[in-house]
Amino acid sequence: MTDVAVVGAGPNGLAAAVTMARAGLKVRVFEAAPTPGGGLRTAELMEPGHFHDVCSAVHPMVLASPFFRRFELSRRVTLAVPDVSYGSPLDGGRAALAYRSLERTATELGRDGAAYRRLMAPLVRGVEGVADLTLNQLLRIPRHPAAAAAFGFRTLEQGSRLWNARFREDLAPALLSGAAAHAVAPLPSVTAAGAGLMLGALGHVGGWPVPHGGSAAIARALTADIEAHGGVIETGQRISSLAELPPARATLLDVAPPALLGLAGDMFPAGYRRALKAFRFGNAACKVDFILSGPVPWAAGGLADAGTVHVGGTRAETADAENQVASGRHPDRPYVLVSQPSRFDAGRAPAGRHILWTYCHVPSGSTVDMSEAVMAQLERFAPGFRDLVIQFKVTTAAGLAAYDENYVGGDFSAGRMDLRGMLRRPVLSRVPWRTPLPGLYLCSSSTPPGPGVTGMPGFHAASHALKDMFGLGVPDLGHRVP
Structure with missing residues (x-):
């Protein structure tokens, strides 16, 4: 029965x-x-x-998910939580880093640190309300109105052409755009801004865990x-x-x-x-997995401690890459999500070796191998990267669709x-x-x-x-x- x-x-x-x-x-x-x-x-x-x-x-939402909190996942699985949740490299050996500490993040963002703190602090303080709003059905009265209002106003700002109004330099905007681009949506847009602000708030509270094993x-x-x-x-x-x-x-x-x-x-x-x-269905991803002979040689040293790196350059460059994908094109300089799990879980590769997980966004149903563009972006911000590559494997958007029927056209x-x-x-x-x-x-x-x-x-x-x-x-x- x-x-x-x-x-x-x-x-x-x-x-x-x-x-x-x-x-x-x-x-x-x-x-x-x-x-x-x-x-x-x-x-x-x-x-x-x-x-x-x-x-x-990498799983930014497992620590905030009401289901996984009820399930007490952190008592069942060892979760490595890097101090640097994510980062965005820029040319010249610079990088914007999102620490679990909002204060430290703001301090390292230069002249825009105070503006970034004002943007994110209400979301960090009200993270329970932000999670309640974004991890449930939208068609309901929010249980935390103040947090919902703060999140809504900031989403409208960062989802519009006003997204740079409070900033004067390029580090803070690059940091925000790197998180927003997870949504596989045009930039700026309300949905990308909402996703990025939610992920950013979680990065400054519980962090973005990498599960051991x-x-x-x-x-x-x-x-x-x-x-x-x-x-x-x-x-x-x-x-x-x-x-x-x-x-x-x-x-x-x-x-x-x-x-x-x-x-x-x-x-x-x-x-x-x-x-x-x-x-x-939306657009898709081309995934490139690597075996390396050493850790990624980021030009900006702080990125070595980041669980996730958003490789796209400035906010304008990331937006251009994502908007090309939205128009059905494959960008020459794609936005690439990067994680090196073996940096936080030694059991993922033999001694002296590392694995690297990457993907970039592509149009739905794409059969294009983006490995060369991905490696070029990595070499741009981590000179010598190509010398470390022992082997790599490409999974196109069409390959993702074949792997999982729910990923129609490669839309994960x-x-x-x-x-x-x-x-x-x-x-x-x-x-x-x-x-x-x-x-x-x-x-x-x-x-x-x-x-x-x-x-x-x-x-x-x-x-x-x-x-x-x-x-x-x-x-x-x-x-x-x-």
Whole structure:
């Protein structure tokens, strides 16, 4: 007998399964791939003993996520939290560094330090309210109005042509743009500004953790908890129709809207089908993984201590690169996200070796190999980088789409990150995780709050399913075994 069926064992499907299993329900999870994890897989991509994160590597939101806080992830997984959350190199051996300390960050930003402090301090003080606003459904009254207002006003400023009004130099704007460009959206734009300010606030509070053992350590903690509470995870089980699932009172689907249509499209009302067909995906990424013979030789020494480096140059250069992608072009000088996990977790590579995780943004569906452009940007800010490269592996946007069906066209956000894409995810509703079919819920990143390893789409879907179908509240998710 199965109470709950979950399709997809990515972070959101696993979060949904944890929540349902902790409620005492019989849960079965079906995953098409040989291992669970989705965006939380770590593998020896090139050589034995070198462990690369296949998708996510750094997790800015896990310490703030209400799901992972309830789950007490930090008691289950060793999280390295660098003192420098992220940095942005500039020509001439300079860099802007975002320390966990806002005060130290402002002190090192020169003449713009005070302006940066005024911008970020209310968000850092009100980080609980910022997280509550951004990690839940937007269509509701904020529980922390003051923090929501401070965040909203600053998002409107940094998302408009006024984004440079308070600054006089280039370090602070480069730091802000590096975080904002995570959104894979034009710059400036409201959605990119909101993402960047939220990530920036988290960087000055809990930091941006790197899990020991790779991102797969988070997936292992989730799967262990599911199994400890009676859940079953079946890998290598591709589900192409709801009819293939066992009878269950609730079914939760960690899939993108096209897959949802494939599973149950004929059963949905015409209006809901139209909404799913109209769902829009964003641009994509080309990922380049490296094995190096030493650490990245950044010209700006402080970057060696950064968990994430946003390689794009000045704010104007980063904006130009992202706006080229938004126009369907491949920039010669792309914005590149960079992390060297072996710097904070020695077990990720043999002694004397390092692994490097990078990706740049590209148009949806791209088959272009961006490795040369990525290496040129790294060599620009880390002279001698090319001499350290032992081996590298390229995964184009088309390759990402083949790896995970939720990454349509290589869009790892599972949906375009503009204002419409945030509100209609996948439909405009106060409870977008519910589908029109009783007992059927969507729990992927194509639902609020969207992308990032938060577990929140799965947690929200499970919370509604518990209430709707079983008359139950959210159970305790803390670190314990039966």
